Amino acid sequence: MNVLRLEGAKNDVCVNVLAPTARSDMSEGLLSPLTAELTTPESVTPGVLFLVSDDVPRGVILNPSAGVFAFNAYRQTPGVHLDESERVPETIAARFAEISAQSAEPLKDAFAQTYKFVTAAAKAKGIAVAWG
Numbered sequence: 001m002n003v004l005r006l007e008g009a010k011n012d013v014c015v016n017v018l019a020p021t022a023r024s025d026m027s028e029g030l031l032s033p034l035t036a037e038l039t040t041p042e043s044v045t046p047g048v049l050f051l052v053s054d055d056v057p058r059g060v061i062l063n064p065s066a067g068v069f070a071f072n073a074y075r076q077t078p079g080v081h082l083d084e085s086e087r088v089p090e091t092i093a094a095r096f097a098e099i100s101a102q103s104a105e106p107l108k109d110a111f112a113q114t115y116k117f118v119t120a121a122a123k124a125k126g127i128a129v130a131w132g
């Protein structure tokens with residue numbers, strides 16, 4: 001979503017995401033009666049209308065449900081470089097607290113993630129990288 005948002009902005013294309021929780025045919029029998037009563041599709045509709053309005057910011061992940069509207073921000077931690085021998089799911093699981101606990105930062109453009117990851121990998125190999 002973030003790359004679509006950044007690239008779309010060049011052509012005045014607004015990219016947002018709606019991540020609702022609302023009762024539907026798929027949730028039939030899964031929700032308590034109170035939950036089903038409160039999570040109506042109509043309780044999500046104002047969020048949909050906001051996301052297609054002229055005044056909407058770009059890059060919004062909106063979570064509407066039961067009349068509650070929450071903003072979900074896209075942020076990315078600096079990341080942890082793993083040597084080739086460590087690039088297995090078990091290492092990621094073992095180090096996930098370290099991977100996810102770092103302070104998050106917004107990405108300034110579509111290549112910021114690539115630059116960040118390549119810089120970290122180069123540093124781990126003792127290679128200096130200068131981005132022009």
